[in-house]
Amino acid sequence: MDRASFYDQVYQVVRLIPAGRVTSYGAIAAYLGTKGSSRMVGYAMNNSGLADPPVPAQRVVNRNGLLTGKFHFNPPELMEQLLAQEGVEVKDDRIINFKSVFWDPTVELDLEK
């Protein structure tokens, strides 16, 4: 149960994000049941660079599709480069057609309904 830290749970979900798609911190938080604690998701990503296997943090953005965490990459511009590599267009630190590439774990993973 609590064997896996909140961090690990976040990493697992992020790694399930298919290439060319993105999701929001709130979506992940909601999937983990900590909907009200979207901040914790972002906080967990703080160690994403140290996680193993690596976490595609570039596929995680805020609710506006804005690359809020780009400055946590090294170098910062790496985030949009990785996204562009996967076919996600980024303009002015924001994802173009965000709705089209949005990947909601609560929908894609919880196929109950």
Next chain:
DNA sequence: GAGGTGACTGCGA
């Protein structure tokens, strides 16, 4: 053990 922090979100103006 207590306090501060923050890769967020929703709502009101």
Next chain:
DNA sequence: CTCGCAGCCACCT
């Protein structure tokens, strides 16, 4: 569209 305010809670010092 943008800006500001408050709530949220696991992790770190």
